[in-house]
Amino acid sequence: MHSHKNHPFHLVEISPWPILGAFGAMITMMGLIKWFHFFSTNLFFLGMIILLLVMYQWWRDVTREGTFQGLHTYQVTMGLRWGMILFITSEIFFFLSFFWSFFHNSLSPNIELGMNWPPQGIEPFNPIQIPLLNTLILLTSGLTVTWAHHSLMENDMNQMTHSLTLTVLLGIYFSILQGYEYMEAPFTIADTTYGSSFFMATGFHGIHVIIGTTFLLICLIRHLNNHFSSIHHFGFEAAAWYWHFVDVVWLFLYISIYWWGS
Secondary structure (H helix, E strand, C coil): CHHHCCCCCCCCCCCCHHHHHHHHHHHHHHHHHHHHHHCCCHHHHHHHHHHHHHHHHHHHHHHHHHHHCCCCCHHHHHHHHHHHHHHHHHHHHHHHHHHHHHHHHHHCCCHHHCCCCCCCCCCCCCCCCHHHHHHHHHHHHHHHHHHHHHHHHCCCHHHHHHHHHHHHHHHHHHHHHHHHHHHCCCCCCCCHHHHHHHHHHHHHHHHHHHHHHHHHHHHHHHHHCCCCCCCCCHHHHHHHHHHHHHHHHHHHHHHHHHHHCC
């Protein structure tokens, strides 16, 4: 069929991955509810395994289409670019809701919070300890991912490998430090609106860091398999955009919640 088409657009083949992905997401959600109510994680992990397997197969198909079958024409790539731009825009508004909630509560703390921010009895984190280190880690990773992009555009595959590997390691390091910070936290998500705002905003950002690190790791594997060239690498470019977005959100989180809010 593709050999007879007279347009530059890619008509996606029939694929089982959307329905199986939705099925995996449903099981994961049901598993979360079972975990919270019955303290059993087996259904949650089953859903996660299904999701990971579907993600692997789906990414494999998209990689084949773009890299080996030549289906990602200029028009298709422009569509992917706009799709990524609109997705990041939606993510900005997603985080905007958390910042709105935080500033609504912190700028006019009501009598239930002791007319004080942080609320009475809450001991906030010291912003110049782990939070500052995490800020430096993410800013450095922003530099290394830009270094990787420029290396790729200049066909310096050796530097691309080094800089992208460094970015992935910094992402993993950030997640480990945030996990340690959560374990040492002197308050929980149930402790007033401060705990809710803190763990919702930083927790969702942490999930985005894990997703971004995975995105960059896939790009590193693809790079090592020679899937990218200086003129054909939108998969990596999208990952770099996403990583810069994660960086900027963290700067706002650090300045508002960790530093100003403490």
